[in-house]
Amino acid sequence: MLGKKRISESTIHRLSLYYRALSVLEKDNYDTVSSKELARREKLTPAQVRKDLSFFGSFGTRGLGYPVKELKTQIAGILGIDRTWRVALVGIGNIGSALVSYKEFSRQGFQIVKLFDNDQRKIGSNHKGIVVSDIRNLQQELSDAKIEVVIVAVPATVAQYIVDDIVNAGIKAILNFAPVNLKVPDDVYIRHENMSMELEYLSFAMVNNHAQKRVRA
Amino acid sequence: MLGKKRISESTIHRLSLYYRALSVLEKDNYDTVSSKELARREKLTPAQVRKDLSFFGSFGTRGLGYPVKELKTQIAGILGIDRTWRVALVGIGNIGSALVSYKEFSRQGFQIVKLFDNDQRKIGSNHKGIVVSDIRNLQQELSDAKIEVVIVAVPATVAQYIVDDIVNAGIKAILNFAPVNLKVPDDVYIRHENMSMELEYLSFAMVNNHAQKRVRA
DNA sequence: ACGGCTATGTGAAAAGCTTCACAAAAGAAG
DNA sequence: CTTCTTTTGTGAAGCTTTTCACATAGCCGT
Structure with missing residues (x-):
């Protein structure tokens, strides 16, 4: 105390x-x-x-x-949620699109104000009032928009490249939805959201018959 | 060992x-x-x-x-993922829709084969080849389809009612995306996916200036 | 105003988890 | 075939987290 x-x-x-x-x-x-x-x-x-x-x-x-x-x-x-945080979201696929509308984020002060994708069909389109930017302008636009947190929802194969760019743009907090571990410098906070993990835990619990308390070798 | x-x-x-x-x-x-x-x-x-x-x-x-x-x-x-698990998804909103197409699940053997919603506009519609069922038929259809795992992606306010139905249908494994704690009997496994939690952790880390190692009371 | 009751705050004990450190096993090289 | 090198498997030590248990503080009713 x-x-x-x-x-x-x-x-x-x-x-x-x-x-x-x-x-x-x-x-x-x-x-x-x-x-x-x-x-x-x-x-x-x-x-x-x-x-x-x-x-x-x-x-x-x-x-x-x-x-x-x-x-x-x-x-x-x-927790630092007595304020608002300016958040950008990279990758407007299945998960990304869902997160734009995820009310729990805004309720806790995380305001998604920028969207990025590399798909020409998505760039320029409007999601909940935000126009999707070209990922090639990531660095410039992150800093122009004074973004503090970036959510990564891109395929695992490209996640490290995207994260490198984000880090180079000076961002210090990243939430990653790609199912891959990512390298960032020590002064950057990164957290991973791995949605399969809990399903796998359920699976483990079920297979290890009713209790998950004991396991045989 | x-x-x-x-x-x-x-x-x-x-x-x-x-x-x-x-x-x-x-x-x-x-x-x-x-x-x-x-x-x-x-x-x-x-x-x-x-x-x-x-x-x-x-x-x-x-x-x-x-x-x-x-x-x-x-x-x-x-982990018990050397087989396939028959999964149902309840709640075809933002998150639910994204999860239907989430490839990581199927890759690990979790096959979503049933969808449920209570919205008349969604019931009967087709998502990735699966027709959305009326939630009123939940119990019957869960057992007919031999579902083993149910993913809950409904609003927090109704999640407990839905989970009660799921439990009554004999399901023993539930993955919950609603931001609320849910009561289930001891023999039912439930795990929670709380997507705000990691953002809040990032926020805490940033506010507690660079290190998250120390905190003042 | 005072006694009873309730629920906090917290050292200390217990439990749980991670890291250490090394003996032992097995391939590789000569 | 013997020695060298590498890396596992694992008790034991060290560290962290949780639980216990109780003194203490403060409300409530009479």
Whole structure:
């Protein structure tokens, strides 16, 4: 709580869950919520909730719980979603097109304001009010549009080239949907969204008969 | 390696990464690969790779490395993707439409063979050769079509109702894209795909100035 | 105003996961 | 056939994360 402390990735991911739960609680007019209730809603333990929050401060009141509205604001501040981020999306294929309209992003302050593709049939077309730019102008337009985050939704085979360009344009945060690992310099944050992974986990769980708790060699 | 052992979620997720890397290596005609090279390709440590694989057997040859083709086959068996799974998709909105055409799923054996929606304008329409069914027939059609896995891509507000129906139809594996936690019985596997989470992680990393290593209270 | 009750915040213990480090195995070279 | 080199497989150590458990704080009812 005081001084400096390393925060784990899991804790940050759980903050996203708390934020989501608090949004629902706020809409349902709850004033306060206990760690127990928050835990129940996101399938965690009360101790985990309290420990996570304690890394960032003392937001609760003993005997009462946490103030819903205020805690939500605090978490938004911690996650950096108490502001808007200017986002570009590269690759207007299946996934890319879906993401342009994905309301969850804008709801959290991630505003997609630029689109890029290399397909002449797509360049110039309009998606949700945004005209698709030619990927050849990527670097120039990213910097002109003051983009802070780029989402990559291109085929795996070209993803590394695109990412190199993005990095050269000075972008420091990338979300990659291509199913491939990508190299970026140490000062660039990159995160991967691998949609097959969870299906594979389900498959593993099913094959390793009912429980996923044990496995035979 | 011998007997029974709990396998962590992280290990299973890394198996997905190894499988992906091995697919590339196979295509590039590599016969063998070392833990060092596999680790380099997926940004892990060699020890991690060896330990993960050792939970399931001894697949390598000392001094040489792992046989690419055979290891890939072994991992496919462990993950249960050495077969096809019959998958249904509920909710043909932005995300749902994208997933119908998402090739990575079919490549891993997840065949989407049924589509459902509640919108009269979508029911009866054809997506990649599959006619969208009325969600009111969900239970009957899931069982008639021998579906094993259901992907949920409906609005958060109705996701729990849909999932209840799916569970009642006897389905034991669910992949949920709705940004909400869902209750299922203990014998049903459910996994969540939360696409905002990684963006929020990026945001956190950026706000907590360059390093994400330290945070002030 | 005070006692009871509830739920936080947090050190400490426990559990879980990753890295280390090395013996052992196997191909390669001469 | 023997030595050298390489890289696996794996206990043990080290580190991280989660859970426990309880003192403490603060609301609520009387």
